Amino acid sequence: MAEFIANTYDMRTIPSAGKDFHVSLQTEAATRCMELLAAEAGHSHYITKLKIRADAAMDVSVGSGDAGKGFVEVIHFGPVSLAANNGKFDWNGPRGMGVKCVSGLSLTMDTVDSGGSMWVEAHGKTCKD
Numbered sequence: 195m196a197e198f199i200a201n202t203y204d205m206r207t208i209p210s211a212g213k214d215f216h217v218s219l220q221t222e223a224a225t226r227c228m229e230l231l232a233a234e235a236g237h238s239h240y241i242t243k244l245k246i247r248a249d250a251a252m253d254v255s256v257g258s259g260d261a262g263k264g265f266v267e268v269i270h271f272g273p274v275s276l277a278a279n280n281g282k283f284d285w286n287g288p289r290g291m292g293v294k295c296v297s298g299l300s301l302t303m304d305t306v307d308s309g310g311s312m313w314v315e316a317h318g319k320t321c322k323d
Contacts (some may be wrong), residue, residue, distance in 0.1 A: 199261045204294045208240045212321030224305040224312040231301035239301045240292030243317035245319035249312020256303045258296035266304045297323050
């Protein structure tokens with residue numbers, strides 16, 4: 195069993211300097227852990243908006259970590275039961291704020307009970323630590 199820290203929802207004011215990001219991932223066969231946005235040494239990703247859609251019952255976690263390890267190391271959202279939410283999850287942070295991901299780690303997502311199609315969209319900012 196993989197060890198991870200669950201639900202570290204670290205809402206912070208986003209630094210003014212940084213690069214905006216908008217990433218999306220669509221897959222016809224949701225697999226285990228997938229990278230949404232690569233890591234940048236000395237930088238942290240801040241998630242400001244997150245949307246997930248699926249056509250099958252599955253649980254999804256989004257957070258920081260190495261997709262090569264096969265699991266999200268630090269979960270910021272989840273596990274979200276898409277079956278309980280009609281296959282949808284929508285989250286918008288307050289203006290000027292975002293969920294801070296772990297410095298130097300990629301933004302990743304992981305599915306449990308996967309097997310259907312899924313679409314993930316994340317918005318935010320990458321800022322120097």
